[in-house]
Amino acid sequence: MPILLYDSTFDGLLCAIAKAFKYNYEDITIKDKSLSQLSLIDKVMDIKTDPILSKKMYERIASLWGSLTIENIYKAYLYPETETLIFKYLYLLTKEKATPLETLSHVELTLLDKRIQCVSRDIHRWYGFLRFKEVKPNTFYAYYEPKFDLTNLIIPHFISRFPNQNLVIHDTLRSYAALYNQVEIVYHRLEKLNLDLLSSYENNYQEMWKEYLHHLTIKERINPKRQMAFMPKKYWPFMAEMNK
Amino acid sequence: METLDKLKILAESAKYDVSCSSSGGVKRKSNNKSVGSIHTSGICHSFTADGRCVSLFKILLSNSCIYDCKYCINKVTNDIKRATFRPREVCELTISFYKRNYIEGLFLSSAIVKNPNYTMELLVQTVMMLRTEYHFKGYIHLKAIPGADQILITKAGLYVDRLSANIELPSKDSLKILAPQKTYKDILTPMHTISQKLLESGQTKTKTKELFVPAGQSTQMIVGASPEADGHIIRLSEELYNRFSLKRVYYSSYIPVNEDNLLPVVPEPTFLREHRLYQADWLLRFYDFKASELLSVNQNFNLTLDPKANYALNNMNLFPVNIQTASYKLLLRVPGIGVRSAKRIVEARRFTNLRFEDLVKIGVVMKRAKYFIICRGKYFMDLKFKEETIKDYIIMDEKIKNKVSEGVQLSIFDLPSYEIMSSVTGEY
Numbered sequence: 268m269p270i271l272l273y274d275s276t277f278d279g280l281l282c283a284i285a286k287a288f289k290y291n292y293e294d295i296t297i298k299d300k301s302l303s304q305l306s307l308i309d310k311v312m313d314i315k316t317d318p319i320l321s322k323k324m325y326e327r328i329a330s331l332w333g334s335l336t337i338e339n340i341y342k343a344y345l346y347p348e349t350e351t352l353i354f355k356y357l358y359l360l361t362k363e364k365a366t367p368l369e370t371l372s373h374v375e376l377t378l379l380d381k382r383i384q385c386v387s388r389d390i391h392r393w394y395g396f397l398r399f400k401e402v403k404p405n406t407f408y409a410y411y412e413p414k415f416d417l418t419n420l421i422i423p424h425f426i427s428r429f430p431n432q433n434l435v436i437h438d439t440l441r442s443y444a445a446l447y448n449q450v451e452i453v454y455h456r457l458e459k460l461n462l463d464l465l466s467s468y469e470n471n472y473q474e475m476w477k478e479y480l481h482h483l484t485i486k487e488r489i490n491p492k493r494q495m496a497f498m499p500k501k502y503w504p505f506m507a508e509m510n511k
Numbered sequence: 512m513e514t515l516d517k518l519k520i521l522a523e524s525a526k527y528d529v530s531c532s533s534s535g536g537v538k539r540k541s542n543n544k545s546v547g548s549i550h551t552s553g554i555c556h557s558f559t560a561d562g563r564c565v566s567l568f569k570i571l572l573s574n575s576c577i578y579d580c581k582y583c584i585n586k587v588t589n590d591i592k593r594a595t596f597r598p599r600e601v602c603e604l605t606i607s608f609y610k611r612n613y614i615e616g617l618f619l620s621s622a623i624v625k626n627p628n629y630t631m632e633l634l635v636q637t638v639m640m641l642r643t644e645y646h647f648k649g650y651i652h653l654k655a656i657p658g659a660d661q662i663l664i665t666k667a668g669l670y671v672d673r674l675s676a677n678i679e680l681p682s683k684d685s686l687k688i689l690a691p692q693k694t695y696k697d698i699l700t701p702m703h704t705i706s707q708k709l710l711e712s713g714q715t716k717t718k719t720k721e722l723f724v725p726a727g728q729s730t731q732m733i734v735g736a737s738p739e740a741d742g743h744i745i746r747l748s749e750e751l752y753n754r755f756s757l758k759r760v761y762y763s764s765y766i767p768v769n770e771d772n773l774l775p776v777v778p779e780p781t782f783l784r785e786h787r788l789y790q791a792d793w794l795l796r797f798y799d800f801k802a803s804e805l806l807s808v809n810q811n812f813n814l815t816l817d818p819k820a821n822y823a824l825n826n827m828n829l830f831p832v833n834i835q836t837a838s839y840k841l842l843l844r845v846p847g848i849g850v851r852s853a854k855r856i857v858e859a860r861r862f863t864n865l866r867f868e869d870l871v872k873i874g875v876v877m878k879r880a881k882y883f884i885i886c887r888g889k890y891f892m893d894l895k896f897k898e899e900t901i902k903d904y905i906i907m908d909e910k911i912k913n914k915v916s917e918g919v920q921l922s923i924f925d926l927p928s929y930e931i932m933s934s935v936t937g938e939y
Binding site for chain 1: 514515518519522523525526527540541542543544545546547548550554555556557558559560561562563564565568569604607608610611612613649766780782854855858859861862863865869872873
């Protein structure tokens with residue numbers, strides 16, 4: 268059973284998929300080079316990342332099956348070890364005469380569907396739980412540690428919401444940030460920052476927000492289990508109101 | 512009074528208005544002057560300790576009310592701290608919270624200050640300021656004050672995403688007893704105005720992109736403060752959805768904050784009843800049920816069984832349903848199959864003849880659904896369920912579920928007989 272190794276990038280994955288179409292899907296596995304342990308038995312092929320080929324694949328998929336399919340595939344790619352399933356999906360799309368969304372309901376793809384939902388849910392939660400601080404006039408900074416590498420997926424939402432502000436979204440787990448200066452987006456390595464510089468003005472707003480939330484609670488309905496179900500503890504370190 | 516103090520008092524006063532959603536609006540982005548956007552499905556920014564979603568900045572403009580509604584914390588005869596925001600204070604707070612991504616927008620209500628028109632004018636002034644001076648393009652939900660002039664209501668609708676008027680109580684008589692200064696006419700008139708205007712603006716496509724109340728209207732009623740049965744309440748909701756094209760009806764369990772011999776004495780708030788109402792509400796809106804299929808007018812909900820299971824047991828002639836061939840509508844009627852699962856079944860069965868393992872993967876709640884469906888010609892686990900015994904099994908399942916959540920130790924004889932068999936043989 269041949270194993271195709273790619274270099275962990277999305278472009279690399281597209282090249283591996285292009286190669287995989289030559290085999291029957293039952294037979295191949297696609298793996299991330301940096302994560303896999305090689306066995307001596309399987310036939311292993313190292314796929315070189317060719318930017319021209321990956322661009323061609325990208326455009327081909329988008330024109331055949333729409334930008335939503337590209338979006339779904341990208342989200343699935345962010346979930347570790349989903350590469351072979353992605354290929355299976357595209358393979359089934361070429362075989363069956365159904366739309367991309369209908370094909371995603373195929374019983375052999377329920378795991379893929381679940382993983383795409385998982386990443387989508389995480390993105391949606393961060394839209395709500397990411398918190399900004401005004402570190403300089405009109406410059407807003409937020410930091411977070413997402414399970415999946417989704418900074419480039421969430422920044423468009425915030426730019427369409429705050430186009431006239433400077434934004435920094437800092438992934439402190441992966442040590443890089445997306446920076447927006449009202450003109451363009453730039454990605455840059457950034458280590459954890461020490462932000463004790465917060466003005467009293469900023470602290471004021473955090474204080475007001477905490478007090479506001481506290482006074483919204485109806486005591487007769489207190490239900491910590493329910494609260495945690497909707498707002499898992501892993502998001503709490505980044506939300507001012509959950510920290511004293 | 513400091514802004515922070517006003518904020519505490521007016522948040523405390525606003526918390527019983529349970530409407531929370533920031534959804535239903537038309538997708539919007541900002542341009543080079545404005546701030547804010549709309550996400551059509553709404554975004555939850557936080558959750559209070561009682562587990563409710565915080566999506567909007569929910570606040571009263573003032574809690575200095577001239578009315579004396581018996582159930583309300585802000586009634587004029589209560590001795591509590593009173594506060595009033597200036598419109599600019601509300602705008603400043605909204606914009607500051609919004610820029611920090613604490614909220615999706617503003618939910619603004621008010622107690623009746625001086626008279627309904629005066630109050631409504633202050634509210635309109637606030638939202639106008641937010642839209643035109645602060646160029647705010649996020650979500651705004653505004654309350655329509657009962658008794659205010661329809662011209663003011665219509666004007667407000669040009670600046671907000673959602674307008675709502677609370678029906679408060681499920682019947683004219685209850686309203687008369689508990690909130691004598693509000694009348695049903697005062698409440699239903701703005702609802703009518705808004706729904707008329709919505710119809711009008713839907714039919715004429717204006718070039719000026721000023722949409723009237725794009726996220727529609729909603730309402731709220733208190734459950735448990737007055738004697739009406741659930742059947743009456745759910746029919747009222749159905750009427751409101753059909754006649755006024757409401758987007759949502761909210762049900763708020765009565766929580767006693769005042770003492771009055773006209774108010775009922777409730778040992779414990781009726782959260783389960785509220786939960787059943789929401790379940791039934793969902794059945795009306797997404798599962799194509801009619802109120803008359805669920806309950807008769809003077810009936811209350813079965814507290815052991817949810818409304819869908821209750822319906823299924825009373826209509827066993829519809830079941831079992833063949834997963835491979837049943838229509839989408841019929842699939843929706845099966846307990847344990849929700850809207851998502853029903854859609855997935857319809858799509859997945861194009862490719863293969865579905866098996867029970869596939870249904871489990873899709874997300875069907877087999878524990879419930881197993882009594883009502885057949886796959887590839889067979890019942891789940893190849894057992895032949897008899898109509899008479901299904902009801903017993905389901906009620907037993909519910910009792911077990913309740914015992915488990917109470918932490919009671921189960922014995923093997925608590926299980927239904929076929930489960931005893933499988934727990935002994937090890938096969939599912």
